[in-house]
Amino acid sequence: MSNRKRIAIVGVGLIGGSMALQLHEKKLSAKLIGVEANQEHAEQALEYELVDEFLPLEEAIAAAEVIVLAIPVNKMVSLLPQVLDRVTDQIVFDMGSTKAALIEAVKEHPKRGRYVATHPMWGTEYSGPKAAQRGAFEGKAVILCNTHESDPDALDWIKKMYEKIGMRLVEMEAKAHDLHVAYVSHISHITSFALANTVLEKEKVESAIFEIASAGFESTVRLAKSNPEMWVPIFLQNKENVIDVLTEHIDQLTKFKESIQSNDSKGLQALIDDANKIKRIIK
Amino acid sequence: MSNRKRIAIVGVGLIGGSMALQLHEKKLSAKLIGVEANQEHAEQALEYELVDEFLPLEEAIAAAEVIVLAIPVNKMVSLLPQVLDRVTDQIVFDMGSTKAALIEAVKEHPKRGRYVATHPMWGTEYSGPKAAQRGAFEGKAVILCNTHESDPDALDWIKKMYEKIGMRLVEMEAKAHDLHVAYVSHISHITSFALANTVLEKEKVESAIFEIASAGFESTVRLAKSNPEMWVPIFLQNKENVIDVLTEHIDQLTKFKESIQSNDSKGLQALIDDANKIKRIIK
Incomplete structure (x- = not known):
């Protein structure tokens, strides 16, 4: 890990920008090249010194040793094959929230080995380069998918890079990944x-309803500020798993509704006793 | 507010214990007398110096100038009339999460005026005297219900007390309160x-599912650690409002499910755009 690398970051928003800060901070980058379709974001990213310069995609790929993709997952599926078309021996990795469709899209690509599929389990409800945070990802899990399809040298560099950032490596097949994240994130x-x-x-008829909202409400609703450009493609790409978990969640809510409707205090107590077992997971 | 008062706290758990700390800290209490059915909680409360002593309910009422009720709302409905039976000119207030049933239970009581119905909008997912916190309630809203039914001197002391603790007073009729809290808390x-x-x-078949859970999941699930002894009676006492909000919430989830099922990215985008309007409320 002594050699710093020239790294291109495609999409310098919350995730790409936070990654840029870590790559610089952990002395992993010799140079950080941004690629950004959104001109305002590019200007902000330079202002916050997230990257050294911006280049068009082709030039960035040619100039880089490592290429990071941190764009919405629908765009990723069309862009990743195009990126692989242009790489020679560079390492390419993505940081997206779904994995099966993306891995499928490059399954037969001659440069498949240069690509490592990753998903660091960190994010916030904010977006854009302004939302980038120092120290992001540290102490969290990063999932590496279908690692047997990546070249050993590429995989090796990616693993050491994430370890240097302070992440815990978890390996998983893409299908298992997509199911798991439907349940603990989507x-x-x-x-x-x-x-x-x-x-x-409800506020449309009871205008003062938020006046008394407290920390508990805020905690359960804060993710509702999240960006649709990121989340619509995630839900659609992970459709089957998301529909399954939504169906199960509606069933669970219906159990609460039925217990309350029938004044079944013992049933309600049992449902909450079950839910309290989450204490084993969330301290 | 120069005179400190002898205050009895019935139920020295998360809420009663945190209130005891504030009453002492803000120099509102001359003496704090606990009343507690749970012997272990009483011992912990003395160990943490939340109250000065414990007395049986009748003796505590006789010895106090102010009586605070901080017990589950089902117990409150049966206890409040009994407490009012025994008061002469003491002030009685409760800190419960539902109000209509409680206020109805003492509507015709000859001592109704001595009682002030309050609901400070603060709590955590923990319970018992160990969970009591210094500085609780500060900067939050406290709802006072049906204040026209309370004696002016009692209401006046309660308002000054909550202001001294640093709470924002909101007055509301009991029925409006119960509807509002169904939406922003229950x-x-x-x-x-x-x-x-x-x-x-899901964990029963996918045992490693929590291995990758991140902060977003934790945020939406932390309230699931909350105590059934407190919450079962709240849901049942506020049954009609809770059923209404649950029905609406299941409808909203079903809209997401249908949009995803039909690959309706525009519909999904519109649902998330709507949800993003919560930014106006939650910064």
Whole structure:
């Protein structure tokens, strides 16, 4: 890991920008080259010194030893094959929230080995380069998918890079990844969006309803501020798993509703006793 | 507010214990007398010096100038009339999460005027005297209900007391209160309990599912650690409002499900754009 590398970051927003800060901070980068379709974001990223310069995609790929993709997952699926078309021996990795469709899209690509599929389990409800944070990703899990399809040298560099950032490596097949994240990430965003809509609808007739909102409400609703450009493609790409978890979650809510409707205090107690077992996971 | 008062706290748990700390800290109490059915909690409360002594309820009422009720709302409904039976000119207030049933229970009581119905909008997912916090309630809203039914001197002392603690006073009729809290507090707890159960059910077949859970998941699920002894009676006492908000919330989740199922990215974008309006409320 002694050699710093020239690294191109495609998409310098919350995730790409936070990654840029870490790559610089951990002395992993010799140079950071941004690629950004959004001109305002590019200007902000330079102002915050997230990257050294911006280049068009082709020039950035040619100038870099490592290429990071941190763009919405629908754009990733079309862009990754094009990036691989242009690489020689560079390492390419993505930081997206879904994995099966992306890995499928490059399955037969002659440069498949240069690509490592990754998903660091960190984010916030904010977006854009302004939202980039120092020290992001540290102490969190990063999932590496279908590592047997990557070249050993590329995989080796990616693993050491994430370890240097302070992440815990978890290996998983893409399908298992997409199922797991539906349950511990995607559903949390949907419940939060839906809860915001539930209360905002009520506000139309009860205008002072938020006046008394407390920390508990804020905690369950904060993810509702998340960016649709990022989340719509995630839900659609992970459609089957997301529908499954949503169906199960609606069933669980219906159990609460039925217990309350029938004044079944013992049933309600049992449902909450079950839910309290989350204490084993969340301290 | 120069005179400190002898104050009895019935129920020295998370809420009663945190109130005891504030009453002492803000120099509102001359003496703090605890009343506690749970012997272990009483011992812990003395160990943490939350109150000066414990007395049986009748003796505590006789010895106090102010009586605070901080017990589950089902117990409150049966206890409040009994407490009012024994007061002469003491001030009685409760800190419960539902108000209509409680106020109805003492509507015709000859000592109704001595009682002030209050609900400070603060709590955590923990319970018992160990969970009591210094500085609790500060900067939050406290709802006072049906204040026209309380004697002016009692209401006046309660208002000054909450102001001294640093709370923002909001007056509301009991029915409006119960509707509002269903939307900004009770539903958050139900979604959190149901989300915990959804993922804990999945864990039975996917044992490593929590290994990759991140801060977003934790935020939406932390209220699922809340105590059933407190929450079962709240949901049942506020049944009609809770059923209404649950029905609406399930409808909102179903909209997400249908948009995803039909690959309706514009519909999904519109739902998330709506939810993003919560930024106006939650900074």
